[in-house]
Structure formats: C-alpha cells, structure tokens
Amino acid sequence: MSRISFELKDDLEASPSDGILTACLEGSAASISPAYNAWKAEHPCPIQQFDSLMRQAAGKLVTVFLDYDGTLTPIVSNPEAATMSESTRGVVRRLAELFPSAIVSGRSRLKVQSFVQLAELFYAGSHGMDITGPAPGATAGAATWEDQVAFQPAAAFQPVMATLCEELEEAVRPFPGAVVENNTFCLSVHFRNCDAHSFPPILGLVEAAVASRSDQLRMTRGRKVLEIRPKLEWDKGTALIHLLGCMELADAEQVFALYIGDDRTDEDAFKVLAERGLGCGILVSTHAKPTAASWSLHSPSDVVAFLEKLVTWGRSGANAWQSKRSCKGWHIAARPTAAAAMPGLPPRTPTAPTPVARTPTQG
Ligand SMILES: O=P(O)(O)OC[C@H]1O[C@H](O[C@H]2O[C@H](CO)[C@@H](O)[C@H](O)[C@H]2O)[C@H](O)[C@@H](O)[C@@H]1O
Numbered sequence: 001m002s003r004i005s006f007e008l009k010d011d012l013e014a015s016p017s018d019g020i021l022t023a024c025l026e027g028s029a030a031s032i033s034p035a036y037n038a039w040k041a042e043h044p045c046p047i048q049q050f051d052s053l054m055r056q057a058a059g060k061l062v063t064v065f066l067d068y069d070g071t072l073t074p075i076v077s078n079p080e081a082a083t084m085s086e087s088t089r090g091v092v093r094r095l096a097e098l099f100p101s102a103i104v105s106g107r108s109r110l111k112v113q114s115f116v117q118l119a120e121l122f123y124a125g126s127h128g129m130d131i132t133g134p135a136p137g138a139t140a141g142a143a144t145w146e147d148q149v150a151f152q153p154a155a156a157f158q159p160v161m162a163t164l165c166e167e168l169e170e171a172v173r174p175f176p177g178a179v180v181e182n183n184t185f186c187l188s189v190h191f192r193n194c195d196a197h198s199f200p201p202i203l204g205l206v207e208a209a210v211a212s213r214s215d216q217l218r219m220t221r222g223r224k225v226l227e228i229r230p231k232l233e234w235d236k237g238t239a240l241i242h243l244l245g246c247m248e249l250a251d252a253e254q255v256f257a258l259y260i261g262d263d264r265t266d267e268d269a270f271k272v273l274a275e276r277g278l279g280c281g282i283l284v285s286t287h288a289k290p291t292a293a294s295w296s297l298h299s300p301s302d303v304v305a306f307l308e309k310l311v312t313w314g315r316s317g318a319n320a321w322q323s324k325r326s327c328k329g330w331h332i333a334a335r336p337t338a339a340a341a342m343p344g345l346p347p348r349t350p351t352a353p354t355p356v357a358r359t360p361t362q363g
Contacts, residue, residue, distance in 0.1 A: 039288030043296035046282055047306050053295065054313060056280070057256035063249060063279070064095055064310070065240055065269065066303075067261030068105040068112050071284050074300050075223060077193055079181055084115050088300075091307045096120050098314035100247045104128060104236050106227060106265060108184040109150075119145050122246065126185035127229060127265055128239020129154035133246055151242065154185040157230040160216060161187055164209060164228065171205045178202055185230060192224035202226070222263050236261075237268035244278070252277045258310075259293075260284065260303055267292055282306070 046053045066072055072092070073082045084092075095101050102122035105112040109125025109132060116123075122133035131151040165182040168189060172178035177193030191202050206226045210219045220227045240259060241250070249255040257279030259269045270281030270292035281293030284303060297303055 036288050040296065043283065043291065043293060045297065045302075046295045047297070047302065047309060049295075050306075050309055050313070053280075054318070060254055060256040061249060062099045062310070062314070063244065063247065063255055063257045064099050064101045064307075065104050065243070065257060065259040066092070066101070067236075067259075067263065067266050067284075068103055068107060068115065070223060070262035071260055071300060071303055072103075073115075079179065079188070079190060082115065084117075088304055089117065091304055091311060092116065092121070093118055094311045095307055095314075098311060100249065102133075102243050104239060104243075104259075104261070104266075104269065106183060106186065106188065106222065106263075108182070111183070113145075122243055124236070124239040124243060126154065126183050127227070127234075128236045128242075129157075129185040129230070129232070129234055131239060131242060131246065133243070151246070152185070153234050154230045154232055157185050157216070157232075160213065161185060161228070164213075164217075168205070168209060171209075172202060175202055187228040188222070189226040189228070190224065191226070220265060222265060227265070235268040236265055237272035240269045240272055241276075255279070258282060260297070260306075261293075 076082050104124040106127045109123050109130040112125050124131045168180045175194055175198040179190040181188040189206050210217045218231050244250050260282045262284035273279045274292055282295040283291045283293035284297050
C-alpha cells in the first residue's frame, strides 16, 4: 500500500454520522457491516453494557482519563478551532466532582487547559510530558489555576522544539495547508488541509529533521498529523501511571481506571491499563481497527452520553467507597507512589511540586 493511500485509509474518522449519537445506540448505515459488527462484538459499547462495565469497578475507586481531540471534541480542520462545548464542559465538571479525572493530550498543556477551562482537573499535556494537578490543600470544588503544580520529565527538550518549530515552519511554507503546532515539549506537523500529493514531501521533511537529531528525537503519527517527540520512554501510558501515583491510587486492588481516547497515541494508555489490571480502555472510533481497548464508542457525542451515565451512577451512591473519598477532593501527591517503580522512566526529579504557568484565559 502506498503512503498516500495509507494516510487516506488511516483517516476514516470523518464519518457523515460523526457528532450524532448513532452507531453505539442504534447502528448507522456507515457502520453496519459484518466486519464492523464482529469488531463491535469484541469491543462493545459501554453505554449499552454499562452495568457489565461497572461490575468490574465494584468496591474500587473509579478514575477517569480523557484524551482531548477526537474524544471530547470532534475533529475539525483548524486545530485552533477545536474548542470544547459548554455541555461537554458541564459533564466533565460534574464528573470531576465525583471521580479523580484527568485530561491527557498531545497538545501543549496550556492550550488544552485554555480549551477545557476547569482548574480542578489533572492535566497531562505534550503527550503526558507536562503533568499538573491541584496542589495539596487546594479546596475541592473551588480550585484555581494557581493551585496547579507540575511534573515535566521532558523540560530539557523545550529549546530544541522551539528551534525545530521555526525550521519546520519555514520548510513547509511551500505546501499550502501545512501547519506546524508548537506543543511545548513536542511538535505537530498537520497535513489535513494539504493536497494529497504534498504528503510524501512533508513526511520527508519531518523524517529528515528527526534524523538530523536522532539521538534526541523520534516521530510518531496521529490523525493527519506527524508528531515529533523527545526520545524518552515516556508516553500517555507512563503518564497515566504517573498520574495514578500523583493521585495516590497506584494499587490495582483499589482503583478502576477508565481511559477514553481515539488515536494511536492513546493505545499506550490502553495497553498499560490492560497489562497491569488497573482498568480498561474505551476507543472512540467510527470503524473497526486493531486496539488494546476493550470497549468502544462511536463519536465524541457518545463520549458525552457515556460520561453523563457515569455521573448518574456516581451520584446514585452505587459505589459507597467512592462517595466517602470524593468529598476530600483530589490533589497531586508530593511523592507520587507509582512512577518511581516503573522501568525505563527518567529519574523522578521533583520531590516537591513545582508551580506552573497559568492558563492564557485566566487573565
Ligand atoms: O492527544 P490529543 O488530545 O488527541 O491530541 C492529538 C493531536 O490533536 C490535535 O490534532 C488533531 O485534531 C485537530 C483538531 O480537530 C485536527 O485538525 C488534526 O488533524 C488532528 O490531528 C492537535 O492539533 C495536535 O497537536 C495533537 O497532537
């Protein structure tokens, strides 16, 4: 298969039924095929089989990890326009009142915080390389951005990313539609709005840029985007484990983590949950594809419907341990309990939390 046809096949997300609660609850013309039905049987809808999913959480504390683009917001052609709707913000706010909740995104942390605008959440920006959460002592339900403290395992890579961003902006100028996004500790080179024939040269440029710093950088791929990342054994999976450590919830006997995401980079998180028996992954996809997630939702609007159900379940007191803990609020621990035990991670630098920049929208 040629590179171009691979890219087109890889980008089947733009289903005409996206944004409508369809396939998961009723099935849609776009999705009903024997292959899709067989895949759905193996990756059922957690709205339809909610009780079965939540039985796995019995007696445990539910935690929720949410990818941003393609999960909380539909994919749009302009990355700057992928803002979150008020209704989605509302359900995420209600969710965070009940369960420790985090946003895990390839975006810069400041960007994703400015889209989400909820200071009470944990965040992992730059593919998990910029982790923040409410500081100890922050008041539950009244958190401010000043309360957020951070762990940044790739801080040393910010200068190389800034330099490379300028270089690549210049290099992709001849290709209309190509956009370079600086995500602080990583970069995204978008080709969604480019002519299909521009893809091979853009890929060549990015590969060459990464090859010239191959001791420092690596390239991964997302939805119509090439991502340049530090050569660190750090991804959304390790970030998730670190976040659970920050929440002092690293014990599989105590925690049931749900991770909802739509992209290849989310697979690292799905895998780590399955391997460690810490919870399960929910893939957002309009089509069948290989995944380490056990469940699937069709679209961001299905994600909202699922989160609403989770909130109703949490409010019903279905999990007694849950309600006892949630009144305390959730804070970043001064000494995370999980990450240090993980092989392949860089040394855990901060013994005390570090204050972080405020989000651009907070004045
Ligand atoms: O981890 P995520 O939160 O899913 O971030 C991954 C990338 O998401 C953004 O790009 C994607 O969404 C854009 C807006 O819908 C879309 O235009 C683009 O084609 C998608 O790849 C973000 O702009 C990237 O920086 C992230 O790496």
